[in-house]
Amino acid sequence: MTKYLITGAAGMLGRDLQAALAGRDVTALSRAELDITDPAAVDAAVAGHDVVINSAAYTKVDDAEEHEDDAHAVNATGPKLLAEAAVRHGAKLVTVSTDYVFDGNGTAPYAEDAPTDPINAYGRTKAAGEAFVREIAPDTSYVVRTAWIYGAHGPNFAATMLRLAGSHDTVSVVTDQVGQPTWTGDLAARIVELVDVDAPAGVYHGTNAGQGSWFDFTRAIYTELGLDPERVLPTDSAAFVRPAPRPAYSVLGHDGWSRAGLVPMRDWREALRAAVAAGALTK
Numbered sequence: 001m002t003k004y005l006i007t008g009a010a011g012m013l014g015r016d017l018q019a020a021l022a023g024r025d026v027t028a029l030s031r032a033e034l035d036i037t038d039p040a041a042v043d044a045a046v047a048g049h050d051v052v053i054n055s056a057a058y059t060k061v062d063d064a065e066e067h068e069d070d071a072h073a074v075n076a077t078g079p080k081l082l083a084e085a086a087v088r089h090g091a092k093l094v095t096v097s098t099d100y101v102f103d104g105n106g107t108a109p110y111a112e113d114a115p116t117d118p119i120n121a122y123g124r125t126k127a128a129g130e131a132f133v134r135e136i137a138p139d140t141s142y143v144v145r146t147a148w149i150y151g152a153h154g155p156n157f158a159a160t161m162l163r164l165a166g167s168h169d170t171v172s173v174v175t176d177q178v179g180q181p182t183w184t185g186d187l188a189a190r191i192v193e194l195v196d197v198d199a200p201a202g203v204y205h206g207t208n209a210g211q212g213s214w215f216d217f218t219r220a221i222y223t224e225l226g227l228d229p230e231r232v233l234p235t236d237s238a239a240f241v242r243p244a245p246r247p248a249y250s251v252l253g254h255d256g257w258s259r260a261g262l263v264p265m266r267d268w269r270e271a272l273r274a275a276v277a278a279g280a281l282t283k
Contacts, residue, residue, distance in 0.1 A: 001025050005049040005091075007036055007082070008056030012154035013096065013146075016188035017053055031056060036078035046085035051195050054082050054095040057126075061100070062243040064121040071121055076128035083136035092140050093133065094191055096206070099147035099179065101127040104247020112145075112203040112256045120244040130203070137201075142194055144187075144206040147250050148217070151184030152280040161218045162281065165227055172235040175215040179250035180207040183271040185280060190265055199260035205252035208268035220269055224276045 004021055008014045009028035018028050027049065034045050036056050046052055058064065058074035079095045086093040100123035101116040116127045133141045150158035158181075164171045187206045194204065212220070219229040237246070254264035265271070275281055 002051060003027070003049045005029070005045060005052045007034055007045075007052070007054045007078075009033075011055055011057075012149065012151045012156060013055045013184045013188060015153040016151055016184040017055060017191065019185075020188040020192045036082060037073045039081050042078075042081040043085045043088070046082065046089050046091060049089070049091050052082055052086050052091050052093045053191060053195075054079060054093065057096065059122070061120065061122045061246075064125065065243045068121040068125065071125040072128065075122070075125035076132060079129035080132035080136065083133045083141060086140065087137050092142070092195060093137055094142045094144060094195065095129065095133050096191075097130050097143050097145045098123065098126045099145060099207070099250040099252055100247060101130065101145065102247060102250070104249045106249045106251070109251045109253035110205075111253045112205055119247065122244060123247075134203075139201050141201055142191075142199070143203045144191055144194070145203065145252060146182055146187055146206040147252065148179045148181045148207070149184050149187065150181065150281075151275070152278075153184075157214070157217070158221055158281055161221055162225070165222065165231070170231045170233050171218065172233045172239065173213075173215040173218045174237050174240065175213045175234045176236045177246055177248055177250070178211055178213050179247075180209070180211055180252060181217045181220075181268045181272065182207045182265075183268075183275045183280065185275060185278065186265055186271050190262075193262065194260070197260070197262065199262065202256065204256040204260075205254050206265070207252050207254075208265050208271045209254065210267040210269065211251045212268065217268075220272055221281065224272055225281065 010030035
């Protein structure tokens with residue numbers, strides 16, 4: 001029986017990965033249980049496993065601007081150590097990355113092999129992690145880039161918008177950042193499928209299909225939950241200046257799935273309906 005190791009298992013994606021792997025031989029380790037920046041701990045954890053899925057990450061995008069070394073340790077050194085251990089122990093590695101490896105100046109979906117050019121510290125550290133994994137384990141690793149994730153477990157944009165709905169008559173949301181809202185339930189299932197079908201190693205874009213702005217996403221959330229979408233008001237990024245610049249265009253292409261004989265993930269609006277039906281979002 002295939003033995004799986006999940007790192008970052010207490011996070012939003014980590015929890016859904018455990019659900020997607022229910023009934024299988026899984027070791028699920030939280031950040032408190034496995035420090036992926038500790039070489040000895042990583043080697044001991046990977047030993048005896050056939051598949052390692054790394055969902056651990058330093059995701060505090062704004063904090064990373066002042067603490068890039070800390071972010072680099074988790075987002076770059078961690079995947080490097082996991083890749084080295086996976087090679088030593090003959091395991092496949094899946095590491096989760098981000099749309100933030102791109103500059104966001106594009107006008108067409110970014111291909112899996114498009115040059116990376118991050119515009120903030122978080123993106124730089126994730127791009128470095130990707131590079132380590134692809135260099136160390138080119139034939140036995142998957143880099144799965146995702147974006148705009150939401151789900152039942154842990155803080156996320158959708159949960160924040162619902163919380164604001166309970167305390168504010170209206171919410172102002174930006175229209176000038178475009179991406180692909182992605183349900184972690186779908187992402188977890190696709191990561192498991194990627195390994196199950198023994199897809200070719202490489203980079204894959206793990207986002208729901210289609211595109212929309214944060215404004216579009218919020219209105220769709222309100223609509224699906226029976227709230228008045230007219231309570232969502234349009235604004236632009238100038239109203240929300242933050243330490244780390246955000247990519248304006250975060251739409252990822254999905255040709256990698258077709259090359260692997262898999263269909264791309266479903267449209268984000270369809271996924272949102274399924275997430276609501278599954279109880280992943282509550283009023």
